[in-house]
Amino acid sequence: MSERVLVEVTDADLKALTGAIAAIKARASSFGDSGSEIVDDLVPLKALRKRIIAAQEAAG
Secondary structure, three states: OOOOOOOOOOHHHHHHHHHHHHHHHHHHHHOOOOOOHHHHOOHHHHHHHHHHHHHHHHHO
16 A cells, blocks of 8 residues: 555545544543643644645645
């Protein structure tokens, strides 16, 4: 399988990803877990979000 997969991402998909990241952070902090592994696990999702935004900007 290829290391790179091209997919179409809509604005709604990006909003859903952003909302999911925020919800997970809020849930973790409600348990007093704001600096823990849960938040660290969000790093790949946040990086994906940044790549999606950059690709959308590059596409115009």
